[in-house]
Amino acid sequence: MKGRKLLMIPGPIEFEPAVMQATAMATTSHVAPDFIETFGHSLEMMRDVWLSPSGQPFIIAGTGTLAMDMAGSNLIEPGDRALVISTGYFGDRYADLLKRYGAEVTVLKAATGDVVDIKEVEKELNSKSYKLLTFTHVDTSTAVRVDPRPLGLLGQKYGVLTILDGVCSVAGEEIRQDEWMLDVVFTASQKAVGVPPGLALMVVSERAVNAWRSRKTPVGNYYCDWNNWLPVMKAYEERRPSYFGTPAVNLVNGLEVSLGIILKEGMEARFGRHRRIGRSFRTAMRDLGLKMIPISEEISAGTLSAPYYPDGVRGAEFMRAIAASDVILAGGLLQGIKDSYFRVGHMGSVTEGDILTTVSAIEHCLQKCGHNIVRGIGLRGAAGELQ
Numbered sequence: 001m002k003g004r005k006l007l008m009i010p011g012p013i014e015f016e017p018a019v020m021q022a023t024a025m026a027t028t029s030h031v032a033p034d035f036i037e038t039f040g041h042s043l044e045m046m047r048d049v050w051l052s053p054s055g056q057p058f059i060i061a062g063t064g065t066l067a068m069d070m071a072g073s074n075l076i077e078p079g080d081r082a083l084v085i086s087t088g089y090f091g092d093r094y095a096d097l098l099k100r101y102g103a104e105v106t107v108l109k110a111a112t113g114d115v116v117d118i119k120e121v122e123k124e125l126n127s128k129s130y131k132l133l134t135f136t137h138v139d140t141s142t143a144v145r146v147d148p149r150p151l152g153l154l155g156q157k158y159g160v161l162t163i164l165d166g167v168c169s170v171a172g173e174e175i176r177q178d179e180w181m182l183d184v185v186f187t188a189s190q191k192a193v194g195v196p197p198g199l200a201l202m203v204v205s206e207r208a209v210n211a212w213r214s215r216k217t218p219v220g221n222y223y224c225d226w227n228n229w230l231p232v233m234k235a236y237e238e239r240r241p242s243y244f245g246t247p248a249v250n251l252v253n254g255l256e257v258s259l260g261i262i263l264k265e266g267m268e269a270r271f272g273r274h275r276r277i278g279r280s281f282r283t284a285m286r287d288l289g290l291k292m293i294p295i296s297e298e299i300s301a302g303t304l305s306a307p308y309y310p311d312g313v314r315g316a317e318f319m320r321a322i323a324a325s326d327v328i329l330a331g332g333l334l335q336g337i338k339d340s341y342f343r344v345g346h347m348g349s350v351t352e353g354d355i356l357t358t359v360s361a362i363e364h365c366l367q368k369c370g371h372n373i374v375r376g377i378g379l380r381g382a383a384g385e386l387q
């Protein structure tokens with residue numbers, strides 16, 4: 001017995017053994033020459049993963065929420081208008097966060113499982129002068145995927161800075177930060193980037209850095225202020241020692257290895273693999289008679305899925321059965337429908353074998369909970385899409 005279960009939640013995920021080994025190395029000084037090299041190299045590789053040759057990368061100790069906080073606090077001054085597109089839990093969190101920094105926030109909220117019509121976004125941008133537009137690429141509470149391209153274009157057209165919350169998408173879903181003209185794209189280490197929790201990662205455009213430079217008021221968050229971090233990032237890239245707050249040395253060691261693995265696979269191959277795995281998993285769920293929260297394939301994520309329980313299956317009973325199985329899945333997260341669905345993460349180093357194992361466990365547990373299905377039908381659906 002391995003003594004461990006397959007972790008199939010939307011972060012933390014299964015990590016590569018080489019990444020775990022790198023994080024377990026003896027901790028060195030944060031200004032040791034080999035660590036400076038590791039940090040600098042990781043910053044350089046982030047540009048290749050984000051497809052943002054012109055962007056400014058940041059590696060900061062913290063979680064994805066800190067990345068949200070850093071982007072928000074540096075770009076918002078009291079009285080600035082921000083438009084938040086919410087496709088679930090994390091969009092709502094961003095609206096709350098921006099208000100703390102004095103933003104006048106308007107939220108365009110999608111119906112559950114749907115996206116906000118781009119025409120509605122343009123109408124709103126046209127009606128007032130906004131400083132900031134934020135949206136969640138893949139909302140982890142709904143598995144709905146928003147297309148960033150038209151939003152990047154609108155940001156350019158109306159002179160509005162765009163922030164993409166990519167915590168559940170960077171290094172999984174297709175993102176081309178420079179080409180799509182996105183100003184800030186951030187994530188956290190424990191999702192598709194494939195490093196244990198504890199790093200906030202972001203790449204920032206020159207336009208956003210300039211907007212921050214021309215602030216009239218100091219940044220309302222001491223830890224997040226780019227005045228403190230920008231010189232540190234520049235120093236590491238120039239392979240010079242520097243300090244503001246102690247970096248998470250061991251996690252950065254893991255990050256260098258993981259970014260190397262991601263780039264070795266290649267971004268196009270990685271985007272394609274996530275698309276294929278997402279499609280395969282959803283096919284299996286549909287064949288098992290489960291409806292998904294996203295209302296169409298077109299807006300369904302490749303990094304996670306959110307199926308509703310079928311009629312007759314009680315969520316609590318299903319989650320108890322799953323807890324006794326070899327896989328770990330997540331329950332619902334969205335207020336109001338929390339108990340009517342569950343979530344499965346399939347991002348990062350996830351394999352086809354992991355998908356088949358997960359589908360098989362779900363099939364077995366649904367049957368135990370009284371759902372009447374032909375044994376093996378989900379597996380057949382998943383396998384068919386993987387070939």
Ligand SMILES: *Cc1c(COP(=O)(O)O)cnc(C)c1O
Pocket residue numbers: 011063064065066090136138139140165166167168188
């Ligand atoms: C996980 C997640 C977050 C929050 O990240 P933490 O590391 O838990 O703070 C924010 N946005 C999205 C889309 C996420 O998936």
